[in-house]
Amino acid sequence: MISQRMRDEINQQINAELYSAYLYLSMATYFEEQGLPGFANWMYMQNEEETFHGMKFFRYLVSRGGRVDLLAIEEPPRSWESPLAVFEQVLQHEQKVTALINGLMTTARELSDYATENELQWFIAEQVEEEEHAEAIVRKLQLLRDAPGGLVMVDSELANRVFTPPTAQE
Ligand code: FEO
Secondary structure (H helix, E strand, O other): OOOHHHHHHHHHHHHHHHHHHHHHHHHHHHHHHOOOHHHHHHHHHHHHHHHHHHHHHHHHHHHOOOOOOOOOOOOOOOOOOOHHHHHHHHHHHHHHHHHHHHHHHHHHHHOOOHHHHHHHHHHHHHHHHHHHHHHHHHHHHHHHOOOHHHHHHHHHHHOOOOOOOOOOOO
16 A cells, blocks of 8 residues: 555646646647647647556556545646747756656655655656657757748658557566
């Protein structure tokens, strides 16, 4: 059985992951409006990935005998100044999520909750990728300075992103 404190913190993290899904969905609507379907596709895939993260924590909590409390999800922003501003926010948001995951790890260690520590290792590695991917797109957009020709090129590239849920072994 998981401790009350660890349970509460994982519940908060489920909410943070579902908020992330909501945020990226809002960013998808922005890109649809801008006529950039490839960027929107990247956000739809990111939305699925965040829902997967939320559900991974959800299933883990259930497997440890912890009750899941679904908390209210905050309303995400609806508009941005440019595609670059969107991805700067993605990067900033992922850095915040990394800090939250690190905080969970600190609690798991304090409580000698080795099972949660083991579960969190997957998220620690995942956050390295999340930040790396967001940073790569920020850099690309900084180079283009939102030039329409370049944006169309990046749009076709991002149209290819697919999300495949990791298997139980990964
Ligand atoms: Fe679930 Fe993007 O971190």
